[in-house]
Amino acid sequence: MRRWAGRTNEPLFWGLFGGGGMVSVFLMPVLIVIFAFLVPFGVFGGAEGTYETMHGVLTNWFVALVLFVVLALVLWHAAHRFFHSLHDLKIHPPEIVRVVIYGVALLAPAIGYSLFLVEAATS
Amino acid sequence: MTGAPTSSPTGPRPEDTRPAPARTLDVGRLAQADRVARRREEGTGAGDGTVSQRNPYRPTMKRTWFLATKEYRAYFLREGAAVVVGLFVLNLMLGMVSIAAGLDSWTWWVDLQRNPFVLVLNVLALAAAVLHTVSWDQLTPSIIKVQRGTRFLADGWIIAQQVLLLVIFAAVMVAWLGGAWS
Amino acid sequence: MAHSEAGGVMTVEVQRYRPDVDDTPRLVSYEVPWTQDTSVLDALNYIKDELDSSITFRWSCRMAICGSCGFMLNGEPKLGCEQFLRTYAPGPLRIEPLANHAVERDLVVDLEPFMTKLAAVEPYLHPDPTGTPEPGNLQTPEQMTRYGQFAACINCMLCYAACPQVGLATDFLGPAAITAAVRYNKDSRDFGNAQRLPLLDQEDGLWPCTFVGACSTACPKGVDPAAAIQQAKFAATMDWATEFVMPHHGAPGAKDGGHA
Numbered sequence: 001m002r003r004w005a006g007r008t009n010e011p012l013f014w015g016l017f018g019g020g021g022m023v024s025v026f027l028m029p030v031l032i033v034i035f036a037f038l039v040p041f042g043v044f045g046g047a048e049g050t051y052e053t054m055h056g057v058l059t060n061w062f063v064a065l066v067l068f069v070v071l072a073l074v075l076w077h078a079a080h081r082f083f084h085s086l087h088d089l090k091i092h093p094p095e096i097v098r099v100v101i102y103g104v105a106l107l108a109p110a111i112g113y114s115l116f117l118v119e120a121a122t123s
Numbered sequence: 124m125t126g127a128p129t130s131s132p133t134g135p136r137p138e139d140t141r142p143a144p145a146r147t148l149d150v151g152r153l154a155q156a157d158r159v160a161r162r163r164e165e166g167t168g169a170g171d172g173t174v175s176q177r178n179p180y181r182p183t184m185k186r187t188w189f190l191a192t193k194e195y196r197a198y199f200l201r202e203g204a205a206v207v208v209g210l211f212v213l214n215l216m217l218g219m220v221s222i223a224a225g226l227d228s229w230t231w232w233v234d235l236q237r238n239p240f241v242l243v244l245n246v247l248a249l250a251a252a253v254l255h256t257v258s259w260d261q262l263t264p265s266i267i268k269v270q271r272g273t274r275f276l277a278d279g280w281i282i283a284q285q286v287l288l289l290v291i292f293a294a295v296m297v298a299w300l301g302g303a304w305s
Numbered sequence: 306m307a308h309s310e311a312g313g314v315m316t317v318e319v320q321r322y323r324p325d326v327d328d329t330p331r332l333v334s335y336e337v338p339w340t341q342d343t344s345v346l347d348a349l350n351y352i353k354d355e356l357d358s359s360i361t362f363r364w365s366c367r368m369a370i371c372g373s374c375g376f377m378l379n380g381e382p383k384l385g386c387e388q389f390l391r392t393y394a395p396g397p398l399r400i401e402p403l404a405n406h407a408v409e410r411d412l413v414v415d416l417e418p419f420m421t422k423l424a425a426v427e428p429y430l431h432p433d434p435t436g437t438p439e440p441g442n443l444q445t446p447e448q449m450t451r452y453g454q455f456a457a458c459i460n461c462m463l464c465y466a467a468c469p470q471v472g473l474a475t476d477f478l479g480p481a482a483i484t485a486a487v488r489y490n491k492d493s494r495d496f497g498n499a500q501r502l503p504l505l506d507q508e509d510g511l512w513p514c515t516f517v518g519a520c521s522t523a524c525p526k527g528v529d530p531a532a533a534i535q536q537a538k539f540a541a542t543m544d545w546a547t548e549f550v551m552p553h554h555g556a557p558g559a560k561d562g563g564h565a
């Protein structure tokens with residue numbers, strides 16, 4: 001990796017942001033409609049029914065990994081926009097705030113996936 | 124054909140015997156120099172050490188600039204929407220862990236979505252996600268350019284391809300949960 | 306067609322600033338007679354000729370091609386010669402210097418920062434270092450289409466006045482300069498991508514842009530600088546990824562890589 005004055009890792013940050021925005025476009029409206037409204041309000045039967053349908057597929061470690069990575073991208077997208085909005089508001093926080101903001105996007109999926117593996121193994 | 128040259132590029136200049144003109148002090152200019160020096164001291168203006176009339180006025184952005192025009196407001200709404208969608212992603216990850224933990228915790232998570240507070244968040248998340256989809260669809264054609272000869276593929280094709288993805292994904296999810304494969 | 310329905314007298318408020326006297330600019334109102342074909346630039350010239358000869362503003366071509374007469378008209382960046390008073394009837398019309406720029410006097414802004422940024426991206430053809438081009442340095446219409454839109458820029462700086470990120474980060478390279486870089490990067494006769502990359506891919510280069518899109522709305526020439534910037538971000542990201550995977554590969558910005 002060549003270095004020059006002012007070169008940052010922004011291409012990486014922006015690339016992940018773009019990926020998250022891209023998948024979010026067709027993923028999020030559908031996921032929200034289904035899991036925030038259709039499933040809880042019984043369109044696909046009660047919780048037992050959806051559990052029956054999904055449990056087997058979702059608890060496959062690889063399927064879950066892919067899902068967590070995709071959700072991580074969407075979260076990264078949110079973190080990236082949030083961080084840049086601070087700049088738009090003329091707030092220039094110390095570096096640690098930036099680490100925390102993007103850190104949530106990295107850690108939440110990582111912790112989520114770990115918990116997921118633990119629960120899947122013990123249930 | 125003209126008179127004797129008064130100077131030549133190569134020879135010495137003939138001595139100027141005329142009386143020196145009476146010089147008056149350029150008061151205005153000195154006064155200006157003083158002004159520039161004073162501004163430099165106070166740090167209020169340009170002034171690079173030369174005598175200059177420059178004293179540019181530098182407007183500053185208000186912190187509330189994003190309220191100024193419709194375009195800026197739409198932009199800021201779009202940026203903020205991402206954060207709301209992010210909250211739902213966290214919620215969804217919780218759901219993933221719940222379904223791995225067994226039927227009881229999955230039932231708990233499904234019931235949680237009917238909690239009024241969570242419901243409000245979810246409604247906001249849906250609005251934010253739709254806003255994201257619409258705004259992203261509008262912007263993508265300017266990044267993805269498919270050239271065909273001396274023209275580019277019409278924006279509509281790029282948008283249609285994204286909408287198609289959404290429709291396919293929705294159909295697959297609904298079919299799956301509706302029991303098409305069980 | 307000599308007779309025009311619309312017309313009258315409009316109040317035109319012009320922001321005045323005298324660097325040697327004033328601390329801050331102020332608005333001054335003028336009453337300007339107008340008809341169907343009175344442009345904003347005509348109105349300013351009327352004020353200068355008839356009402357106050359000290360008013361200062363730039364203009365040249367009065368036909369939307371020299372790029373000198375950019376002003377904020379009721380808060381929007383526009384070319385004065387391209388807009389008509391009838392659009393703003395019954396008034397008042399507020400004319401201010403381009404936003405996000407230092408004001409030298411009245412409606413005249415400091416061009417120096419923009420000129421520096423524009424020159425920095427080396428907006429001219431860099432010849433093929435490996436050989437001389439064939440006579441005429443030929444180009445097909447298809448090759449020209451790749452950058453044609455971006456070559457229509459007249460350097461009017463309306464996009465800089467429209468862009469909040471220019472106002473927030475004064476060192477941001479900005480829409481037109483980045484577009485000029487992209488215009489040459491996409492030119493089949495140019496081999497300067499590698500030289501331009503360090504200017505684009507740096508903190509004050511591309512990255513202050515958050516795709517507000519206001520530059521493309523403001524552009525009077527349909528250049529779509531926002532598109533150019535996003536395409537440049539994509540190309541810079543591809544170059545970054547290439548270098549990440551193949552650190553010693555070292556030919557970022559090659560003509561056939563990542564600059565679709």
Ligand code: SF4
Binds near residue numbers: 480523526527528
């Ligand atoms: S890109 Fe458009 S608005 Fe910007 S300087 Fe060029 S012509 Fe003017």
Ligand code: FES
Binds near residue numbers: 365374386
């Ligand atoms: S005077 Fe030339 S662009 Fe308006």
